Amino acid sequence: MLAPGKIPPEKLKEIVFNRLGTPDERVLVGADLGIDASAIDFGGRVLVASTDPITGAEERVGFYAVNVNANDVSTFGARPKWFLVSILLPENSDEKTLERIMDDLHASASKLGIAIVGGHTEVTPGLKRPIVVGTMLGEVEKSKLVTSNGAKPGDAIILTKWAGLEGTSIIASEKSGELEKAFGREFVKSAKSFIEVISVVEDALTAAEIGVHAMHDPTEGGVVNGLHEMADSAGLGFVIHSERIPLREETLRICKFFSLNPLALISSGALLIASPREKANEILRALAEKSINASVIGEFVGDPTRRAIVEGGSERLLKRPESDELWKVV
Structure with a gap:
């Protein structure tokens, strides 16, 4: 049985990281241990992308979704700019619940200068609380790209x-x-x-x-x-x-x-x-x-x-x- 939270590293290696589709030479940083975003070569600039769900909170999930994903992108030295979001609501949710989540998403994205450019919204059977899954995109000059795996001895x-x-x-x-x-x-x-x-x-x-x-x-x-x-x-x-x-x-x-x-x-x-x-x-x-x-x-x-x-x-x-x-x- 898997414990709540992140999947253990050994299981990621065994099950996840050997099933990643077709390799692409433009992927500068892809899925790996300790890597929270990917980096894709666009010539002089790099597109940085990250995705994260908000599962452990009920209040202000829209705020968390924007900020947690923006954080991951910024750790690559990139400024977060575009956001896609999937909103999964429990059965019997009312319109006010969706409205509160969207208000938080809008306010949080506006504060950071981020455009919400797409996503998906549904009522999902079996959920006890709303789940919001975000995907953040940002960009950085290729020469200024920072990654999670670049630490050196003595740092x-x-x-x-x-x-x-x-x-x-x-x-x-x-x-x-x-x-x-x-x-x-x-x-x-x-x-x-x-x-x-x-x-x-x-x-x-x-x-x-x-x-x-x-x-x-x-x-x-x-x-x-x-x-x-x-x-x-x-x-x-x-x-x-x-x-x-x-x-x-x-x-x-x-x-x-x-x-x-x-x-x-x-x-x-x-x-x-x-x-x-x-x-x-x-x-x-x-x-x-x-x-x-x-x-x-x-x-x-x-x-x-x-x-x-x-x-x-x-x-x-x-x-x-x-x-x-x-x-x-x-």
């Missing part, structure tokens, strides 16, 4: 904003009554507001302008899974330091309340950057000028079996999460 690992942002917001929305009793209404309101900073488009384009080796937004499985995916795709290991990982107080308290690991909680809004060591401080300064919090949390190493976290001066193996912590709650 600094930069994390922008805070770990667990999206998961904190979703849990605060889905479990608001329970959390208000424990922590109060203002606490829950603050935690819900994390949804407003889940875009990493500005983070990614700012860092790419200075020069990076790889970028990746940690979604399902959080920062830990994101690091494993970057390491998988580059054939590397990593060492991170627990005390350097930025976490909001709301995330810490909610995770403690539900016995969750915040580093394995879906983390859209944060961005992992593999930076040449000599450019790390310049990237941090550029992000700070745009009021984007960022920290160097560790480095990539040449040994692919060394994937570790340092806590209290001791280094221990950091295993890949079997599934996102969110699924234990929602």
Whole structure:
């Protein structure tokens, strides 16, 4: 039986990556471990495409769909520009449900300068909640293309904003009554507001302008899974330091309340950057000028079996999460 969340890497290799249709020489980056978008050669420019579903939230699914997919495209150094969306509604949904989703899609796309250019909408038997599946397209000059698999040994690992942002917001929305009793209404309101900073488009384009080796937004499985995916795709290991990982107080308290690991909680809004060591401080300064919090949390190493976290001066193996912590709650 497969666990909820992303399919394990070994199953992707066994079942998915050997069934990819006809090879095409114009595909510069295709489906592989740790790769969240594809890149297709259009001469002097590259088309970058990504697709993701929103399955773990009921509120503001349109907002999540636009931003999560825009994030993936921007990690390639590309500006997201065109969006296609499939909206699957449960039986007995009313027009107001569709209207709310479309309002969110329209507002979110407009804010990022993205055109919604097509898609599909239906009522689907068997669903318990709406599911929105988006496909984002963007473009970048060929010489400025960045990929998820370009990290090199010795690269600094930069994390922008805070770990667990999206998961904190979703849990605060889905479990608001329970959390208000424990922590109060203002606490829950603050935690819900994390949804407003889940875009990493500005983070990614700012860092790419200075020069990076790889970028990746940690979604399902959080920062830990994101690091494993970057390491998988580059054939590397990593060492991170627990005390350097930025976490909001709301995330810490909610995770403690539900016995969750915040580093394995879906983390859209944060961005992992593999930076040449000599450019790390310049990237941090550029992000700070745009009021984007960022920290160097560790480095990539040449040994692919060394994937570790340092806590209290001791280094221990950091295993890949079997599934996102969110699924234990929602």
